[in-house]
Amino acid sequence: MNKAVTFSIEIFPPRDAAGWNQFDQTLTRLKKLQPRFCSVTYGAGGSARRGSDIALAHVQRQTSLTPAAHLTCVALSRNETLDIARHWWAEGIRHIVALRGDMAEAGTPFHPHPAGYKYAAELVAALRDLADFEISVGCYPEIHPESHDRLADLFNLKQKLNAGAIRAISQFFFEPEVFLRFRDAAAAIGIHHPLVPGILPILDFNKAAGFARRCGASIPKWLIDRFDGLENESDARGQVAASLAVSMCERLIAEGVQNFHFYTLNRPTLTLAICHALGIQPALERAA
Template identity: 55%
Template sequence: MLDQSSEARTAHDTSLFSGLPGDIAVSFEFFPPKSARMEEQLWAALQELLPLHPQFVSVTYGAGGSTRERTHATVARIIRETSVPAAAHLTCVDASKAETRAIAEQYWEAGVRHIVALRGDAGQPGAAFVPHPDGYASAAELVAGLKEVADFRISVAAYPETHPDADCPQADLDNLKRKLDAGASQAISQFFFSADTFFRFRDAAAAAGITAPILPGILPVTNVAQARKFAGACGAAIPEWMDGLFEGLDERPATRQLVAATVAAELCRRLYAGGVRDFHFYTLNRAELAYAICHLLGLRPKEASQ
């Protein structure tokens, strides 16, 4: 049994990252490329991260289903050219149930066995989600519908700081439980910047009867303004101290990378001290930061999965 008090003392009394055994599991999220150059960048990042033997990699779905074909093509290529499990994101936005079913069937035929099922947001920032007249009205409905198509492994989203559309934290937890009860096997959290935020959420989820794994989503931040834009859409808080850390570094990209890796690695180390052993990284199609953080946590490359 994990002695968390001993772990906590170790994290405070010694070098934060000394002697870690690398007993973690990781997964990485990418977004579909918009050009041939971006596809090369994504593929280079994937190849760099594959030796860390990720549990899976996922490919996102643009607002309003705007990247549907590129998501499918990217996931299909990962399955075709590597042995790493690939998960495709799928949303409820602007699609009927029949259309969603057809997409799911195409994924299954392409070898996709894992889907990240999301309600999704409207294409315009701040616009309210409006279900398609013949579509799924919620992620829980989408999960149930996917399970009727095939025996997909399904991940859903969790919000440690509460989804902006939720009436209250408890309502958000109730919605998470509905998604898991509908057939999802795990949740992936939105990003956050305080380990205590995640631990409080994990405890609240357990108290609500949620027993499925919740993977913390880690976003290494190099651009605070961009992170604030992301945060506004998902209810995450950007701490004020983060602005100070990046002040004066606009023309120093290498330094920004070092600061970003340090901040995210310390967060992961605190999560590790609290018993977390699974981490999901939002890579933004770059490998350097995620790789560095995994290295600090003791994870070392194995033979590439290709």
């Protein structure tokens, strides 16, 4: 049992009955490992608030997990954004992942709402004034796609943390050195808050590569090669994906990382396998 290492999970609001089944499966199968929190994404372009509300209420009322609500401020006025946060506070949600968000139409340049928050740092400061939320923010080991340079991006991260966030959860990446270099660069400008690596278990290589292209995560050639030829071998793909994620997490643990955030995509099997392989099994320890 690896007592020092903990993890959290990300899920998204389901859209139909089959999606709800997967969502429930994800919560049921992963809650045994006692993730520190379970974050629920917010629809791109600030859409789909209703989906987030229902999914959050489900996590809050039907499970023993601690929900964290992603909140994006794109496309909303300041009042509208804060009304959502007030509603969640009244519902007992105490953790918000505060984000700017992207425009609803992929590839459209960002335009802030005329009466809205322009950057996540402004949202963090407003949430801090509103209530005693635990606030997490996003960070980008390979730089946010709109950033001019690493330093500007890191100063933005520092602003978000100084405004009241207590941790930053990273965009996913496929090589541990990417995260470790980012962590060093952050420390060099005085960022000492926890930076939690976001891990994307590769359920489907082509989909993962598509996500990576959209968010600016690089895909190393060796990774393409590892999945090459396994297009019709889903079991073998799963085993390769789990083994690669375990190796990456082990390297990060050896470098002092103690918390991970898994992008589950509402599919629990790989996250479950990776956590077991890493020795993250608190429920089993209690039963012993």
